[in-house]
Amino acid sequence: MDAILLVEQALNGLQFGLMLFLLAAGLTLVFGIMDMINLAHGSLYMVGAYLAATVATATGSFLVGAAAAVVGTAVVGMLLEVTLLRRLYKRDHLHQVLATFGLLLMANEAVRMIWGPEALSLPMPEALAGPVEIGGLVYPAFRLMIIAVGIVVAVLLYVLVAHTRLGMLVRAGASNREMARAMGVRVSTVFTLVFGIGAALCAVAGAMLGPLLAVQVGMGESILILAFVVIVIGGIGSVRGAFVGAVLVGMVDTFGRTLLPMSLRAVLPPQIAGNLGPALASILIYVLMAGVLFWRPQGLFPARG
């Protein structure tokens, strides 16, 4: 196995991990501050992708599509928060799971009603549709851009959480909810804002991954489960934990998918090895999560003391 292939796979893992982070960041904030399980978080990712695809196709500009998706999805997210989700904060987790599962079903069907059952395609921006050559490595330009966007968003989020007043409230909320409430500084507005930010991050992920995957009903579900895995590994409520967890899961998944079959191939016939590899890789992530929960029940970076 040569170094270039390793680097290429590491970039793939990083790209996947950063996109997971965009979803997990919003999820972990909502989870950490409002103590709310939101199964419909993945639906915001889907809505973002659909908006991006629709606007990008109509205007012919990927950038305009992505911007519209971010704004539109943030609005949808905040509307949801104000009308429905805030009534669930004080409820039992069971109720939250149910109501948001219901919301997820509704979102899937609503999208099907509006856009039809067929998958949409979100065209890649022309300029980034080809490869870039760095040293001996040929790598898709668009994927490099995804990595760049992921890193920029992560840094912005870090600045927001660590160095702004909103971030202070967020951190206070994550580490001690009651205290945050007691501060009485229009907590509900903070919640709505946080929800809007989470939704906007979903839309960024949706717009970035749309050209690589397909914009389709149900697209948010498998990635939502992974985002949950990420925040449980990272520690609920911790943005730093979500970042580490996401990159970890991205790397484990990508290297698991390639290295496992390769090493299995050394001992097993190719077809069996090729079959076993991807499945084992998917299990790896859950083993990782179960292990973390078993030994560090609060995750790697517990937000609460």
Add this chain to the structure above:
Amino acid sequence: MIKKAVAAASMAMATVAVQAADQIRIGFMSTLSGPSAALGIDIRDAFNLVVKRNGGKLGGLPAEIIVVDDQMKPDTGKQATERLLKKDRVDVITGIVFSNVMLAVAPSIFENETFLVSANAGPTAYSGEGCNPFFFAASWQNDGQHEAAGHFSTTKGYKSVVLLAPNYPAGKDALTGFKRMYKGEVIDEIYTKLGQLDFAAELAQVRAAKPQAVYIFQPGGMGINFIKQWVAAGLNKQIPLIAPGFSADEDVIKAVGEPMVGMYNTAQWAHDLGNAENRKFVAEFQKEYGRLPTVYASQGYDTAQLIDAAVRDAKGKIEDRAVFGKALTTAKFNSVRGEFKLNVNHMPIQNYYLRQIWKDPSGRITNKLVSTVLTNHPDAYASACKMKPW
């Protein structure tokens, strides 16, 4: 109780069988949602073209067509089939795109003695020993297009290839078919997840393996994504990509465009085949739906034609299984692919063509017929099929 009811019903059928039925009920189950919805939609639209032209009739009988979506999921398909058979009591089931759905639902269709006329999947499981009198493929045996591609790759002189297909029955059939006629070295066989859309890891693997050519079978949305990412990774400038007609058809071309020009692919049909029926089909399809038909559409059209001819030959006595079965076996119609006849296992014996994507004089990127790769080609399993003809 049910048994009695069924027995009573079939006795009733037996007595009316001398007369023609007053209508034909067709269960059209297909993949109509998700990234591969375009396949089912093309088959459905072309099928409807024939029904519409005949004034809502097939073989002279008013046709009621019940359309359901299997979502590409075997269990959804299974549940839908149950309804079609027991609630709607259809005479024929058709439209199934994917082999995994087909394999899940076919046993209960056969058991119910209902005819399954495939507009796409022609799984190996029903080609040899497992052939079934109630199964008919108006499309192809699963290996067909891939055998042609293997043959072409050999004559083109590619010494080594990497093969890539989704891990499901038709994916395995595809690679088996390719390897049957390919004489060079197969460096690697990569099976992907059915429905997989991100191929970054596999592309890195292919690049590292440095083959002289790559053969992919990725139907529907999977193929669109694969080829887009193939181009994005710059591999289109390094390694020739060969595909069956499915993965290089109008739907894929529309999504990927320019970078596909020059790509070779093999199929049993091409939109510029010169026969009269095909010219009529392509013109009518374009007029009705405003797009060029794909190979899937051609199959949907021929499926409707086959049923139409069989009902006509059976003089409408579709409830008499033996009469209708025989009519389906021997039905004569003008196939858009030129010559068409069914083998002893009810799989087509037909030509397979080489097509290449080019920019036609009007600037449109589309497929062009290049040559005939396999002539009157039967599948490799027919000799193992021992069923009694109708």
Add this chain to the structure above:
Amino acid sequence: MAAGTPLHHAVRWALVGPALVLLALLPVLLTAIDQPFYLVPATRILIYAIAATSLNLLVGFGGMVSFGHAAFFGTGAYVTGIAAMHGLQSAWLAWPLAMVVAGVAAFAIGLVSLRTRGVYFIMITLAFAQMMYYVFVSMKTYGGEDGLALESRSALGFGLSLKSDTTFYYVTLVLAVLSIAVLWRVVNSRFGRTLQGIRENEIRMEAVGFPVFRHKLAAFVIAGAVAGLAGALAANQTDMASPAFLNWHQSGMLLIMVILGGVHSFLGPAIGAAVLLLLEEFVGDMTTHWQFYVGAVLVAVVLFAPNGIATLAVRRSRV
């Protein structure tokens, strides 16, 4: 809830009796109106009634919100399929085997999961169920992603065949009544009362000296085994063990059935199963978007009828 304490759950024979008679006569009625097809959904409802009632032992009576019950349902289905593939066709052997294996799986998963609480419990059960999903999907010999087709349905002996929809219906009905009765006995036993005590106040029960963890684990295993039986039946009904049985959507749907019917009542989940599947059957006939309405009903129930659906969950402080 009559008869003594709120921990005792009596059967209201005035309602259950006629319902049983109706269920027993259903095949005759359907044949009379020439709609025998509806036996198929009726059987499916009974199968899911078994699974939902078993889940309610955890959610309603044990206070354990498991988001991974599909793991045991699916395991039961796959064990039946795998056993059949290796020549074990007899229902008398294959179905108990399905229950045992599902129970063992529940034991293993419970051993780890039950150390966590609240939201972490929800997450870890979900994660384990996904893990089971990938384990079965990875086994290409057993069908992989396409699911494992059953060559033929389990053999009953006595000249009965599950191929007949009527026979299948009655077999399922008998098993549903039996397993729900057993679960009812469990809930009303000393064990069941202890379990409900744990749900109300785990720390106090621990302090009084009850082996809390063992009680919860035992409930987890019982629920898993019963779900395994439901899975075995489901595999027979669809003629296949499908990965969809293991998917997290399945866990979600089971949870919905429990909540729709009401965790406060013992037979609620069975009614929830009926409501949800009938909704699918009939709303699904009218519109392909039936899930939209299911979702809307769910949201509405949580928002406007929280007491109706979950007196117990509300009485409990936040998990």
